[in-house]
Amino acid sequence: MSLVMNPDKNARLADQLVSDLERRVLSGELPPGSRFPTEKAVVDSTGVSRTVVREAFARMSAKGLLVSRRGSGAYVAESARYQAFQITRDELGEVDDVHRLFEMRTPLEAEMAGLAAARRDRQDLDAMSSAINALIEAPDVDAAVAADTAFHVAIARATRNDYIVRFTEFLGVRLVPPRTLYLRNSDDMPREEYIRAIADDHEAIFAAISKRDPEASRAAARAHMQKSMERHEQIRDAFDAAGAANVSG
Numbered sequence: 001m002s003l004v005m006n007p008d009k010n011a012r013l014a015d016q017l018v019s020d021l022e023r024r025v026l027s028g029e030l031p032p033g034s035r036f037p038t039e040k041a042v043v044d045s046t047g048v049s050r051t052v053v054r055e056a057f058a059r060m061s062a063k064g065l066l067v068s069r070r071g072s073g074a075y076v077a078e079s080a081r082y083q084a085f086q087i088t089r090d091e092l093g094e095v096d097d098v099h100r101l102f103e104m105r106t107p108l109e110a111e112m113a114g115l116a117a118a119r120r121d122r123q124d125l126d127a128m129s130s131a132i133n134a135l136i137e138a139p140d141v142d143a144a145v146a147a148d149t150a151f152h153v154a155i156a157r158a159t160r161n162d163y164i165v166r167f168t169e170f171l172g173v174r175l176v177p178p179r180t181l182y183l184r185n186s187d188d189m190p191r192e193e194y195i196r197a198i199a200d201d202h203e204a205i206f207a208a209i210s211k212r213d214p215e216a217s218r219a220a221a222r223a224h225m226q227k228s229m230e231r232h233e234q235i236r237d238a239f240d241a242a243g244a245a246n247v248s249g
Contacts, residue, residue, distance in 0.1 A: 118212065129206065
């Protein structure tokens with residue numbers, strides 16, 4: 001009798017194993033240069049199949065966290081301690097997760113706007129203005145999300161700091177999935193109203209940056225982040241109320 005494998009189950013198990021191994025590496029439990037547990041040891045300790053372990057090891061290698069040495073085994077990469085900060089899409093599945101991300105973004109966005117006000121040029125202002133217009137005129141959710149992200153990236157570029165640009169682009173991508181979900185499904189806050197509220201915030205930031213007023217720019221950016229958190233709170237409350245109504249009905 002042949003054994004029927006479940007690819008989806010194996011993939012989920014590999015995801016869990018990679019998450020655990022990555023945590024152990026990045027926390028220092030498995031320091032750079034140390035030997036990885038053998039396939040057999042992982043199989044014995046977790047109960048998963050060798051297929052799952054090999055898939056997890058392959059992913060760890062692709063992430064640059066594991067290196068294989070012929071005849072010696074697998075080791076934690078020496079560069080593992082320098083791996084980039086990451087936020088996966090799976091970590092942004094709940095409104096509370098997005099709320100925490102906004103809290104982290106607030107000081108970054110504020111300082112970014114202040115620097116942009118001091119360093120921006122005409123081209124930067126044109127990019128911000130175009131992004132605002134694209135948001136207002138967006139024909140669908142994906143276009144609105146792209147325009148929203150483009151506005152923040154334009155501010156980042158105006159800082160003349162490549163590290164800020166790269167970090168902002170990274171965070172922007174992570175905000176797309178939950179924001180898309182809410183724009184498509186929130187009946188409590190109509191899509192047009194939601195987009196107009198974001199556009200108003202962007203226009204306030206743009207006006208302050210245009211005037212080369214760093215303090216006003218920081219204040220407008222902080223206000224935008226605070227309002228964004230409040231909007232997500234309203235959406236969560238609306239979803240919770242709808243869920244309770246469905247249960248009682």
